[in-house]
Amino acid sequence: MQTSLSEEHRIIAIGDIHGCINTLRALIEKINPRPDDQFVFLGDFIDRGENSKEVVDYLIELSQQFLCHFILGNHELMLIEYLKTGEPGPWLLNGGRATMDSYGEQGGINLPPEHMKFFAGCMSHTTTRNWFFTHGGLDPELSIEENLAFHDPEELGWQREHMREAYLSAGSYPWEKTLVCGHTPTAEPIMLDRLIAIDTGCVYTRNPLLGKLTALILPERTIIQQKNIETTA
16 A cells, blocks of 8 residues: 555645544545545644534545655644643643534543544644645754754744745745745735645634635645635634
8 A cells, every 4th residue: 555655646645633523634635636646744633623523524534545744743743742741731732622622522631542643643744846835934044954953843834934934935945846835824825836834714703804705726836715614704
């Protein structure tokens, strides 16, 4: 069974979902995936939105139909840290309460075994010959090889330096592949030669510039978007 991404078939990257199950389902329906399509979910599946458990259920379902790579977002990293230490502070302060509620737990969280397996199988990054996928990003002063050598893998889930205006304006990064990431909400996807950023703030519906879930289809660099349709957004 194939487990690595192949550039022989389409790769579909999807930005930060944050518990927005109805929006995610609608986006997948818009994409109308082919049997040989591959998905990379760029992290932050959970928190803030009300249906994190349902999102994970659906992602597991999709992984039984398509080759899927699931990237650790900073919100998954905070959940995993809570599960390890029992210290909920940072996680709950960053939208974790909504996830806890979606699992029907009061004052704690007890993940089903299949969800524990799901989170354990998430990765800090995945890559092909021409593309590098991670949640946060890469240090814009280092090559990809140097990033992986000098930074802890978890730092990839938090990185934002490459999204500073000075770097975006210059549009020049020392990476031999194009980075595809989420994490930093922008009104529209950032589409540069060596950087594609597709977190368009699906869960942030109170901001008129945000509130969309974005998919990127490679190699064509086609963008497909779905406006947030959560009834309680």
